[in-house]
Amino acid sequence: xxxxxxxxxxxxxxxxxxxxxxxxxxxxxxxxxxxxxxxxxxxxxxxxxxxxxxxxxxxxxxxxxxxxxxxxxxxxxxxxxxxxxxxxxxxxxxxxxxxxxxxxxxxxxxxxxxxxxxxxxxxxxxxxxxxxxxxxxxxxxxxxxxxxxxxxxxxxxxxxxxxxxxxxxxxxxxxxxxxxxxxxxxxxxxxxxxxxx
Numbered sequence: 001x002x003x004x005x006x007x008x009x010x011x012x013x014x015x016x017x018x019x020x021x022x023x024x025x026x027x028x029x030x031x032x033x034x035x036x037x038x039x040x041x042x043x044x045x046x047x048x049x050x051x052x053x054x055x056x057x058x059x060x061x062x063x064x065x066x067x068x069x070x071x072x073x074x075x076x077x078x079x080x081x082x083x084x085x086x087x088x089x090x091x092x093x094x095x096x097x098x099x100x101x102x103x104x105x106x107x108x109x110x111x112x113x114x115x116x117x118x119x120x121x122x123x124x125x126x127x128x129x130x131x132x133x134x135x136x137x138x139x140x141x142x143x144x145x146x147x148x149x150x151x152x153x154x155x156x157x158x159x160x161x162x163x164x165x166x167x168x169x170x171x172x173x174x175x176x177x178x179x180x181x182x183x184x185x186x187x188x189x190x191x192x193x194x195x196x197x
Contacts, residue, residue: 003017007173014069015069015071024193027057027060029056029060034053037049057091058079062082065084065089076148077142088120088152090155091157092113093160094160096162097160098168101186104158107182114182115145116154117156117175119145120154125185157171159171171189171191173189174189
């Protein structure tokens with residue numbers, strides 16, 4: 001595992017080295033498909049690209065990771081996600097320009113993605129203060145999350161990508177979601193080389 005980090009080796013075992021190449025290549029294929037879709041509809045806005053990239057990222061990762069050992073597909077929210085060695089590999093386009101992954105912020109603190117991070121990401125580093133006040137009840141998690149066993153972890157694949165420049169930055173790791181500002185607080189993150197760069 002020469003070029004594989006200790007974190008990746010511990011998280012993915014023998015699959016780690018292949019994943020470091022397969023994940024960026026899958027995202028590059030997703031970008032190419034979305035770019036071609038945008039060109040096909042000839043609109044002045046980039047809606048086709050954005051929607052196409054969102055759908056294609058899941059499809060390309062599912063195809064790219066399907067042959068890895070200890071990998072199981074799971075359908076969540078109508079998309080196929082891959083569980084590799086008990087870790088859900090979840091793609092998230094956090095920016096359209098090359099900015100650090102520490103700038104990654106969710107649009108909403110509720111919904112499937114936020115619930116996935118809260119339930120399957122790392123334990124928060126700082127526990128909430130108990131002020132003895134009645135807290136509002138936490139809403140039920142997204143129903144699709146019942147399809148994931150509680151012991152499954154989450155590896156976020158955060159990437160910056162634009163139609164004009166392609167995949168600019170790819171990092172993976174584990175992060176918690178800060179509810180107050182929707183930023184991801186990374187417990188660990190490391191770069192993956194964007195395919196073709």
